[in-house]
Amino acid sequence: MLEVNNLVKSFGGLQVTKKVSFEVKKGEIFGIIGPNGAGKTTMFNQISGFIKPDSGSITFKGNSIEKRSPKDICKLGIGRTFQIAQPFPKMSVLENVMVGSLLRTKSINQAREKAKEVLDFVQLNVPYDTPSSNLTISDRKRLEVAKALATEPELILLDEVMAGLNQTGVKEFINLIFELKKRGTSVLIIEHIMEAMMTLSDRILVLNYGEEVLTGKPQEVANNPKVIEAYLGDEIHA
């Protein structure tokens, strides 16, 4: 469904993505892990069109998208969340999500119904007219996911949606993501919470200093000495 091939990106002299390749299959939950500064969010920004790669290709459903704008990529069916939730602060929760659902319909009423549906799905249990600036951190994360889901993506990029949540919050999110998978949505996810990643992911890509360390099943990744080294090495350097 999504194919990333030999992607390269540098800022100034620093290469933040070094010839990375991977593929996300339909209906798969694909995880990306790696220490801070490994280039995970930069990867997301390239897939969603916010940053243009220096070389390499990104293909989604057979369309090459590495030169497309964020808006076109979203239209093609890739939704994304931001690491730091980006609500429209003066709009209500419902209106926030409606901005997303209006991508697929011109009718305000349909968009509203769709938005309510999505809000119920992500279990954001606050009144629809709550100003989004009044939300707690975990509700903000839910709203962030709801906005992206409202655009009816076939692939959704989740950037640390569980960071800062408590145990129950994390569990609820894991269930939510499994639910998404059941619905046939592919998921590309960045997360620091290892437990969650091990439970969720079908396959995991490990990045370090912008380079692929390995790609494999959660079990393979967990037992790989190179992965352990990458994380421990990071600890020592930090």
Add this chain to the structure above:
Amino acid sequence: MNKQKKGMLIGLLIVTLLLPYLIQNEFYLHVLTSVLVYAGLASSWNILGGFAGQLSLGHTAFFGIGAYTSTLLYVYLGISPWIGMLVGGFLAVIVSFITLYPSFRLRGVFFAMVTISFGEVIRILFVYFRNKTTIPYGVTINYEPSFTNMIFDGPMGYFYVSFVYLLIILVISWKVKNSRLGFFLNALKENDEAAQALGVPTSASKFKALAISAFFTAIGGTILVQNILYIEPESAFSTSISTELALISIIGGIGTVAGPVIGAIILIPLGESLRALFSGSVQGLHLVLYGVLLMVVVLKNPNGIMGFISSFNKKRKKKREVQLEEVPDVRG
């Protein structure tokens, strides 16, 4: 919109329509007409400045283009201002596309700086090219009242023309605000990166707002000049027109449909009566007041009077909710 609100609006409409019969005084009727035209002009500005958040200080260019196009077409070619008005509107859209559209990538203050310069450039270019023609500095429209000429033999005609103009722009404002475009503009205004990630078309949305805004500002220019029957570059392309439209919207409540109307209802009569009271000797007085008002409003309450009203409503609602919540407490 609920039934109560609808009823109130229809009532307001009927009262406004009957006003010319209730007010026999010509001066009051003139002020009322000015309120309607300026409310329409400010509403047009508000579609770009308020809904899209692009604080333009160059709208005088569209105003002047509208006013001059219809006037010149009428005076020199005998084309009815009704047609000239539309031509001017489209011309303004074309000019807006060449000038303001490329400036959209500039942020707030810089957009304001560029647009204020655009207004000046258009004025200077106009004055320059006028010198090459036989068109006099000031153009007077001959007083030949007829509907086709958009010239009326009393304030009534102007009142109704202005009324229809305002009504149309308000309906469009309301439609834009409550449409997909309105949502998109609002999202872009609040966080354009997040909006793009949701597939919101940046350029297309802003251009639509700009086109509507420029078109109706130009139409307002025609209506105002038909009322005065005289036009000159310094007043038609004056920077103060741009600031006045912004001022009216801001004081009433920027980004709301009713804001510009409320702003015009307050500011225009204030200005006109101060001008009438202190003619000649103290001509700047109403503008001094405008300046003070503008400063106080943006510093103390940037949402204007509409913001004041909505926060009042919210407080009242909250009070009601608190009372409701207290009920189970008592039972418990």
Add this chain to the structure above:
Amino acid sequence: MILQILISGILLGGVYILASIGLTLIFGVAKVVNFAHGEILMLGMYLTFWLYSIFNLDPTYSIAIVIPIFFLLGTLMYLFVIRPSLNAPELTQVFATLGLSILLQNLALLLWGADYRTVKTFYSNTAVTISPEISISVSRVVAFVTSLLILLVLIIFLKKTYIGKAIQAVSQDRSAAMLMGISVKRIYMYAVGIGCACAGLAGALLIPQYYAFPTAGVSFILISFVVVVLGGIGSIPGAIVGGIIVGLLESITGVFVPELKEASYFIFFIVILLIRPNGLFGVKGAGEEGAR
């Protein structure tokens, strides 16, 4: 002919530098564009005019009075208008000082009427003829030289004194300056005060050449926008280069199409802002504010 154009362009540029230096100083420090800058300059013209017509004080000497008064005016403006809009939305940042500009313009109209006033010094209408083709107006030279001197004083002040260094530190990196123990808010106040003093001073030096009237500031603020954006807003060397460019542009188009000389630099300005929002020399910081 070419020499004449160059000389008058540079002389004009000197005036424009002086007129816009305060704007760029305030922006550099507080990141606020002062839309009332032109009106401050206009008030400087009026003050000098009244000092001249009441006390018969030469514009060059009135500087000593103009500077403290306008510094004070600037600190007041900072306290009542700029400080409250520092962290406010864009709407407030644009329209607070724009409101002040409307207020001052019309206050001037109310107090002094729409008459054009000027100061005639003994050198006002004299010109020095260097060769048959080149003649230079003395008042322009006086204004140019004085503005160079003032610029020099300003630059020495910024480089050598504590407040000057602090102003530069704040304009380069607000948070680092704060960590170094600089009272940022106080520096803002000084910067706005100095910026206003510069504008008032510009008014004083310009009155022998230009007329004082309520809307006299409008054309100067527009020129100042061009000057500071050309050089990169917030940068003082940028403003110097920008001023010279605008002066030259004006004197060149002034020869060919005098009616369009204003349009020429506006168009230049618009093109620059659209293709290089950081200014010709890409000053850091301005672009982040200018375009995203």
